[in-house]
Amino acid sequence: MMTEGNYKYIGKSVPRHDAIEKATGKIKYVGDMKVNGMLYARLVLSHVAHGKIKSIDISKAKDLPGVVDIFTYDNSPKILYNAHKWMSGMDEVLDQYLFTDKVRFYGDRVAAVVATNDKIAKMAADLIEVEYEVLPAIIDPETSLIEDSIKIHERGNIAFSKTMGYGDVDKVFDKASYIFEDKIITPKQHHAAMETHVALAIPSGDMITIYTPCQVVFQVQLIVSEALNIPLSKVRVIKAPMGGSFGGKGQPIIEPVCAFLAKETGRPVRLTLDRTQSIIGTRTRHKTIGTVKTAVDKKGKILGRDLDIVIDSGAYHTNASAIAMAMGKKFFRMYKMDNVRYSATSVYTNTPVGGACRGYGSPQLHAITELNLDNVARGINMDPVEFRLKNLVHPFDKDPMGGPDLGNGQIIECVKRGAEAFGWKEKWKRPKDSGRYRKGVGMACGTHGNGYYGAYPDFITMDIKMNSNGEVILNSAIHDMGCGTVTIMQQIVAEVLDLELSKITVLEGDTLSSPYDSAGTQASRVTYVCGGAAKKISEILKDKFAKYSSKILNCYEEDIVMEGGYIYNKNKPDKKVGYGDMVSNIYHQYSMDMSASYTYSSPANPGVYAANFVEVEVDTYTGLVNVLDIVAVHDIGRAINRDFVYGQVQGGIHLGLGMAISENIELDENGRISTLNFSNYHVINAPSMPDVRIILIEEEDEFGPFGAKSVGEISAVAIAPATLNAINNAIGTNISQYPATPERIVEALVKTKK
Amino acid sequence: MQMMKIETPNNLDELINCLKNADSSSCLLGGGTDLIININNKKLYPNTIIDLSGVNELKEIKKNGSSISIGAGVTLTEVCENSFVKEKFPALAQATSQVGSTQIRNRATIAGNIGNSSPCADTVVPLMALNAKLKMLNGNGEYYHIPVDKAIKGSGKKNLKPNEAIIEIVIPYLKDTCSSAFYKIGSRKAVTISKLNGAVVVDINLNNTIVNAKVFLGSLGPKAFRSIMAEKVLMNKKPNKELLSEFQNILMKQVDEAIPGRGSQLYKRHAIKGMCEELFIRLFGESCIRGEI
């Protein structure tokens, strides 16, 4: 049931609201902000993976002219907090200090220097000498599962564990004739936003104002308040222009430190991390080790599935529990299966800390499960696409685990359309190359969510008002990550009120003036939930405007038309009044302003789906992979801004492709990191990035604004397994560790003696 | 702590003066694409930097009677885009065009690539194969030549004495019957440090037989080196599919001898087959690897 979608603003590729500022270089990110009396701060991070700090000698650093102060564990609050907590009342494992006295990973926060200029701060940071009592380190998560004697935290090395499922998986495996098992490893990935982590804190009286490129202003406010033990009302957080995040700036990692430095020195402080510190000292995508077992009948129907996954939480808890749950929930929403079990164990290791990273577990989950499904298909001699089509969920299927309804899930359509556009049948049947260069094709499906409904409170309050010049201001705590959030909110408001975009101002998060939002930019909730709220509040305003205008125009409310900035009685179309003039009339006649406020609570959390098809050519000598073609098909519901959707898919593919062939934060057995900058942490560059052919399936969702569903995270979910499947198809291997680097590919080739 | 001084000589005479006063904590600055990063990463703490970018005599490519001189200040972009270099010394043009990114090549110099003494340095391999010499200048105003081979000491070791600087890279012309090629294998197609690099110079007679061959390999140990066993395989043979196969086998053996037991051995001995094929294609053409040319 495809709605026609004759919209004036929805679906249009309007340029982003700040395009000119960005194209001229005039936009100021936090790193460009300067205020009077501002000091500069730099961090000192641990170069030991596990150790007790015996001493910190700051004398040489302190002697440097221009150094204002230096902070360590000795002179900072000793309040444990967990930066993952985004809402008061959430019960989390609290295990981090501003500065630690026991370092738990190469990159742990040891000290901060505040100085009159950035160069001095950097120099002073290098002069700080830390002596450690080095402790044995656990680097491998599987070791952490069994290791008792080395305690990274007092509570033990198991951070969280959960088993869930339905049916009787063990019985199925006892009886099934076709069982395929794989053990698959996914890497610790760096978000690689081009802007490194930075924050600016400005004290004023007992108030602290923090400018930060963040994803949840209320979360930053909450954690700063908790970590420094100051009232919420004394912390103001303003979302600043963001040079990319992808989840890496989702948790308030440096804001509490920055706020502390500003409070102590009584001056504005800007704290900047360099690239190395952003790689090692912030958050990473969780590394996972998944053992997946799938039983099928000979016709290719999935009889049962078991996934046992070890999640490397890194040195601190942060969202170790949440990510295990998030991954698990998605496991039940892709395929029709009668017997399923999911067991996850998150463990601590002495490695960089896991956090939120585009896809929040879904990329890892599918990297494991979709690779396994290709092996199943291969094992029963079935076309992988046919195999998927036989088992995928249908629109409006229910979640067998009792999660929110899947909604109008169009994954089957995605696979069919994608296979056709890609030319799957011909390419799959192609005879295998045997020379140096070998082509292969692979595909994978992915699912993700649309917010937190079903897991956490998911609501946002929005305020809207129209001025006497007919301009509208939408006030809410949204955060544009660079993906176009502000513009799509403008488009939604514009569509309801029939007003040009230039007359609509959409504010971003400021804890002082924004109405409350329960979760910020996470869980792919922004278009679906916040966009839904924007539509609702615009409709409320429209109704209110109609109510009062009808009194002034002396007609029925149903007769009121709002069109292109003019409001009028449809029976008297020659008597048009400009929106602003009408607002002014209402001020005078009714002492009423055209404003409204509404708390929108998400009514649903449908599945969002995508299928990726990849063609590669593998050089069997060098192991280098040339990605020839990618088709990405998205069950998007409705594209609010077509170009933005394409942009998100292209970016998500870039990140997932990196996970597939080149990105990995590498540690040695002592926990020392070798991928300290882009010279050896390779994100895909322009010569190696293929164009992506994108197909959108726009079958509206019932509750999304104008039918829209999310795209920002789902776009990064299926590409890695689709690529590995293509590589394995090309060279007849079963590479099961991401990334499939040239070395891994050559090793696999040598093993299979091709 | 860091009272770094910078000297900006405008010509060779002023440079001589700077070199005269230079000590072990002085650094020569060419394009800066290695040095500035090393200073920022605290791998180097020079007291004095001698900035060569103002010495105009270092910026020319000169065609001499029997050789070409590339000034130490000539950028890699300028080298790889020079039509004479492309025609007469394709190995060098190929190597310089594959270093780093466009921005890096616009600043980096061959002299810097040599001075930085990385075992993976891309320009070093073709320069050795092409019998290049470095024209040096020291603080006493003396000019002298050192073969590139002798100048390179091995990774981490400083190739230059504190009071000397590379002025020019001098490459003798090859006979008209000679051709050269370079190839590198990195972790990706572009902008990558070499995991393997190699340069070959061959002299082919009118009977399509290789009468002289030089094979140099890099990224296989602390210093780029000559593979005599590979040259022997090429000598007096006609380039064809079979010769390529022999060449691949001998170079696999060469890798085994160069880095036995190293973690990268498995990969490199396999990947070098790809390098061999590309070198053959660049030297002898695509049709050669399918049959005799």
Added chain:
Amino acid sequence: MEGGNQVELNMIVNGKKHNIDINPSDRLLDVLRDQLGLTSVKEGCGEGECGACTVIMNGDAVNSCTVLAIQARNKEIITTEGLEKNGELDELQKSFIRNGAIQCGFCTPGMLMSCKALLMKNPYPKEEEIRRAIEGNLCRCTGYTNIVKAVKDVVIR
């Protein structure tokens, strides 16, 4: 700190002559951002890999984080601020906006510089040449497609 050690630097930036005092160890990046307020030049990695600090120096795209400021003496530097002429955006900037080549915007100034430098030398580049010109400019948001498209769009017009 290095106060007594300052040196004089003359250079032309975005068409304007500058004579400033700098520290010997200052990078061109630092001088452009901190002393001349040209904050379009970004530090993304500090080691010449990400290209966010790219500026055009005497016609060449260079990473300003690897250029010692003193090496810019007597040279002509262009930054993104210098692309606009009399309030009118450069064709390349307009094309970036029109073609969705900007998302978070952090890589944008560096990308513009590399693309501008390319077009200054080669007004009709092929796709391969465009990708080579931006091989040293990393972008995490766009997958490069629209950036390449934006350059091609300028070439066509």
